[in-house]
Amino acid sequence: NAGVTQTPKFQVLKTGQSMTLQCAQDMNHNSMYWYRQDPGMGLRLIYYSASEGTTDKGEVPNGYNVSRLNKREFSLRLESAAPSQTSVYFCASSEQGLYNEQFFGPGTRLTVL
Amino acid sequence: GDSVTQMEGPVTLSEEAFLTINCTYTATGYPSLFWYVQYPGEGLQLLLKATKADDKGSNKGFEATYRKETTSFHLEKGSVQVSDSAVYFCALSTGSARQLTFGSGTQLTVLP
Numbered sequence: 490n491a492g493v494t495q496t497p498k499f500q501v502l503k504t505g506q507s508m509t510l511q512c513a514q515d516m517n518h519n520s521m522y523w524y525r526q527d528p529g530m531g532l533r534l535i536y537y538s539a540s541e542g543t544t545d546k547g548e549v550p551n552g553y554n555v556s557r558l559n560k561r562e563f564s565l566r567l568e569s570a571a572p573s574q575t576s577v578y579f580c581a582s583s584e585q586g587l588y589n590e591q592f593f594g595p596g597t598r599l600t601v602l
Numbered sequence: 603g604d605s606v607t608q609m610e611g612p613v614t615l616s617e618e619a620f621l622t623i624n625c626t627y628t629a630t631g632y633p634s635l636f637w638y639v640q641y642p643g644e645g646l647q648l649l650l651k652a653t654k655a656d657d658k659g660s661n662k663g664f665e666a667t668y669r670k671e672t673t674s675f676h677l678e679k680g681s682v683q684v685s686d687s688a689v690y691f692c693a694l695s696t697g698s699a700r701q702l703t704f705g706s707g708t709q710l711t712v713l714p
Binding site: 529 | 647651702707
């Protein structure tokens with residue numbers, strides 16, 4: 490039982506390049522989330538998927554797209570990377586319900602030059 | 603919108619000292635409240651939670667009480683250890699998808 494896994498762990502991009510961050514969970518959770526973590530700002534929600542087949546914008550969606558590929562996988566795509574997207578990205582999942590905790594992956598550290 | 607305000611860090615304590623990290627929130631409705639911990643190089647882990655007013659969450663010697671009248675959820679531990687060194691995040695959960703709103707995090711360093 491691996492929990493939430495993310496690939497890659499580290500990535501360096503040049504401005505304008507594109508890439509996809511992968512996330513998978515093996516806990517049969519319905520809901521999945523993408524956050525970015527920046528110094529002094531905590532984690533901010535980029536996009537979330539309350540259930541398979543649905544996605545919604547979070548607090549900071551600009552410059553990103555997501556795909557809920559199936560119940561296990563939720564990917565985050567940067568179409569044209571910008572230096573402002575340098576951050577640590579975390580994927581999380583949870584069971585639907587009022588009080589259920591979110592389980593986080595280990596993160597992807599992305600640098601855009 | 604919803605927001606969480608956390609005590610600014612970093613916080614440095616000696617082993618066995620008492621810890622308090624303040625957290626206050628603004629939210630519509632009745633949020634659930636959480637403390638998450640992030641150890642170096644890792645993702646976040648749930649430390650404790652409280653789902654209604656006056657609930658006390660506790661885990662690994664840490665405690666926090668959901669105070670609706672003061673909109674607070676302060677984290678406390680009576681005697682910290684070196685292994686408690688980490689970043690602590692206060693968060694609230696609202697909305698149909700229960701998305702989390704985080705505070706900015708407090709870095710705790712415990713010295714032997």
